[in-house]
Each structure stands twice: as structure tokens, then as C-alpha cells.
Amino acid sequence: DSGVTQTPKHLITATGQRVTLRCSPRSGDLSVYWYQQSLDQGLQFLIQYYNGEERAKGNILERFSAQQFPDLHSELNLSSLELGDSALYFCASSVNTADGYTFGSGTRLTVV
Amino acid sequence: GQQLNQSPQSMFIQEGEDVSMNCTSSSIFNTWLWYKQDPGEGPVLLIALYKAGELTSNGRLTAQFGITRKDSFLNISASIPSDVGIYFCAGQLPGTASKLTFGTGTRLQVTL
Numbered sequence: 001d002s003g004v005t006q007t008p009k010h011l012i013t014a015t016g017q018r019v020t021l022r023c024s025p026r027s028g029d030l031s032v033y034w035y036q037q038s039l040d041q042g043l044q045f046l047i048q049y050y051n052g053e054e055r056a057k058g059n060i061l062e063r064f065s066a067q068q069f070p071d072l073h074s075e076l077n078l079s080s081l082e083l084g085d086s087a088l089y090f091c092a093s094s095v096n097t098a099d100g101y102t103f104g105s106g107t108r109l110t111v112v
Numbered sequence: 113g114q115q116l117n118q119s120p121q122s123m124f125i126q127e128g129e130d131v132s133m134n135c136t137s138s139s140i141f142n143t144w145l146w147y148k149q150d151p152g153e154g155p156v157l158l159i160a161l162y163k164a165g166e167l168t169s170n171g172r173l174t175a176q177f178g179i180t181r182k183d184s185f186l187n188i189s190a191s192i193p194s195d196v197g198i199y200f201c202a203g204q205l206p207g208t209a210s211k212l213t214f215g216t217g218t219r220l221q222v223t224l
Binding site for chain 2: 002004031033035041043044045048055056090092094100101103105106
């Protein structure tokens with residue numbers, strides 16, 4: 001157990017729908033990062049939050065949004081889902097250093 | 113966005129063989145990290161490198177931060193079946209706080 005909890009582990013939904021992925025960071029970590037991993041692809045950075053505020057943004061689609069709550073858990077909202085959004089979505093947390101990333105086990109999203 | 117070119121894409125080796133993989137970029141990185149991802153899991157940090165020229169070992173793993181700060185390699189000696197997985201390099205660009213850019217991964221298969 002890495003200490004980073006992601007739920008749900010698997011999600012199957014239809015095109016056009018909206019889903020919410022949840023991440024609880026490791027105790028004491030203030031930064032949360034979201035990454036997308038498509039089939040046989042590397043990890044694409046989506047967005048980072050630090051202590052409730054957006055810190056950095058990657059190639060995140062406008063249909064996607066995220067937030068970090070006062071208790072430091074984070075949610076990634078994906079709307080108007082398309083087939084191409086099917087992927088593994090990883091959350092990682094750190095105190096705020098590049099070498100301190102701890103990844104969760106991911107949420108596998110399948111859009112049908 | 114920034115690209116980290118990782119090679120080879122995949123490797124099939126026999127147990128006991130040594131493995132070498134590398135990561136290159138056109139950009140300078142402040143920090144280089146190597147991760148391993150097992151099926152169905154999030155990446156786990158193997159080695160972190162902080163200075164140009166730095167050579168660091170972790171058991172059978174050795175990694176180096178290139179002198180130009182634009183590349184890094186990872187060597188695995190005397191491979192064993194549990195080395196199977198996807199290996200990712202990741203780098204931190206100057207001025208990007210703790211955000212990491214990931215390579216495309218090297219898929220390692222070990223045969224007995």
C-alpha cells in the first residue's frame with residue numbers, strides 16, 4: 001500500500017457521460033498530481049494542486065476539471081466522455097518535491 | 113509539450129542478462145528519476161538523480177545523470193523474473209516546481 005488511495009479502481013461508462021475520480025493523498029503530502037496513461041503510452045501530466053490551489057496545468061482538456069479540498073483529497077471530473085478518454089488515470093502525491101512522488105494504483109476508465 | 117525519448121521501447125532478455133535503457137531530451141533537466149510500473153499498479157520510484165554526472169546505485173540498478181543534463185541511463189545487472197515491467201524515466205524541468213515529465217517507457221520481458 002503506497003498510502004495514496006484512488007477510487008474507484010475500475011469504471012465503465014458510456015460516451016457523453018460524466019465521472020468523478022477520487023484521490024486521497026499520503027498523510028502529510030500537500031501536492032496532488034493527476035496523470036493520464038493511455039494504452040502503451042507514457043504518463044501525460046494533467047494538473048497539479050498544492051494545498052488546495054492549482055499549481056500547474058498540463059495538456060488537460062477543457063472537458064476535464066479538478067479540485068483539491070480542504071482535507072487535501074482531490075477529485076478529477078471528466079465530462080462529455082469520448083471513447084478516446086479510456087485510459088488509466090493516476091494520482092500521485094508529494095510533500096512538494098519532484099523526488100517525493102508516491103503514486104496510487106490508478107483508476108481504469110473504460111468508455112463504451 | 114516537452115518530450116523525453118526513451119529507448120528501447122521494449123526488450124526481451126534472458127534471466128541473468130544485463131539490461132541498459134536510456135532517456136534523452138532536447139531540454140535540460142534539473143532532476144532525473146527512474147520508475148518501474150508493474151501491471152495494474154502505479155509507478156514506483158527506483159532511483160533519483162540530482163546533479164549532472166551523478167552515478168547512483170540501488171542494488172542491481174545503476175543510473176546516471178548525463179553531463180549535458182539532457183540524458184540519463186538505467187542499467188539492471190543480472191536480471192531476474194521480477195524485473196519484468198515497464199520502466200519510465202522522468203525529469204523535472206527548471207522552473208516547473210515539482211511537476212515531472214515522463215518518458216514513453218521501456219517494456220522489459222525476462223525469460224527463464
